[in-house]
Amino acid sequence: MRDWQRRWRGWKRNRQVVLGAWIVIGIVLALLPFVTGATLGRGWVRIIDFALLYVMLALGLNIVVGYAGLLDLGYIAFYAVGAYVYALLASPHFGLHWPVWMALPLGATVAAVFGVLLGSPTLRLRGDYLAIVTLGFGEIIRIFLNNLNAPFNLTNGPQGINLIDPIRIVDLGFSETYTVFGISFPPTHNYYYLFLTLTLAIIFISIRLQDSRIGRAWVAIREDEIAAAATGINTRNVKLLAFAMGATFGGVSGGLFAGFQGFISPESFNLFESIIVLCMVVLGGMGNIAGVILGAVLLTTFPEALRYLGELQYMVFGQVFVDAADLRMLVFGMALVLIMIFRPAGILPSMRRRRELGADAPVAAQEQASLYDAQR
DSSP: OHHHHHHHHHHHHHHHHHHHHHHHHHHHHHHHHHHHHHHTOHHHHHHHHHHHHHHHHHHHHIIIIIISOOOOSOTHHHHHHHHHHHHHHEETTTTEEOOHHHHHHHHHHHHHHHHHHHHGGGTTOOHHHHHHHHHHHHHHHHHHHHHTTSSSOSSOGGGOBOSOOOOEETTEETTSOEEETTEEEOHHHHHHHHHHHHHHHHHHHHHHHHTSHHHHHHHHHHHOHHHHHHTTOOHHHHHHHHHHHHHHHHHHHHHHHHHHHSOBOGGGGOHHHHHHHHHHHHHHHTTOHHHHHHHHHHHHHHHHHGGGHHHHHHHHHSSOSSOHHHHHHHHHHHHHHHHHHHOTTOSSOOHHHHHHTTTTHHHHHHHHHHHHHHHO
8 A cells, every 4th residue: 555655646746847847848938039149139030940940850850750761852832832832822912822731731731741742652762762763852842843933933033922911810920019018029029929829739749649650650660661561551542641731831930931941942941951951850859759859949940059159269269260161061060970979879769779789788688687687
């Protein structure tokens, strides 16, 4: 009886600790734009807004790469599809000004359709071959967007689409400044709370997918597709679902980007963007939601912080020896190499990933020893 009571008290204590931690995290997230704007400037609040967009993108790619094990180097194409669908439906380009609650879901749906179109002919491909095909798909989408201005002007070509309607829900315009109880909420703060809400929704969906039957089927395909098919998993439909779900998240993020930026062009969706999003997933911890979020935040904010290297050189040496732009990319690349050398499983890898790469060998040995002692 006492042992049961002790366990009950420990569970209640842990529950209170977890609840307190979530409350602290909620307060930090709620106050983050005000603290950042007061200390670093309003420009950094805008950087945080973009970080949330990249979190959505990385979580979508994590479904394809982290869960299903399908290497996708053209994921940015779905981001572009969502952005262009929103821009075409909510701009003077066609004279359409659809509300966000119509344009954004439609963009996500069209992106999901493109995800299925990409997945259908690549079902038999794996590894490097799949990476090459998806890379080509991403470049094809970018080239089409760059050239579909004749004979019918669909995308306005390399000039892009301008004057995109800002996001507005009913009477709430996120590009306007509001004052509530004497507290000013500029547009960057408004978009932050909108992006944060949708990011939390996508995190919730990702967690539910990870623990669901579909999520376990994705992991089974990643580990051994032949064995997964032998157990009765419809590998074709499950892989198509992974492409569609990942593309949906990318389409949502693209539509938000178009409404937030007010201007899009094909240059915003090049191969480098796909590589960066893939780096967020791999460096953060492939298959681990917390790691992917951390990777997206770090790879969005760290390069921006390195822009101050020129000022740092001037403060220390009195002159600038290396151009800040060149030094920024050099330090950024060295940081990526060092992380891959010392943390090959990622910064916050999943338990399965750590054991695969041998990063958790002492822990696994200790667990086996404890199990042996328990059996004795």
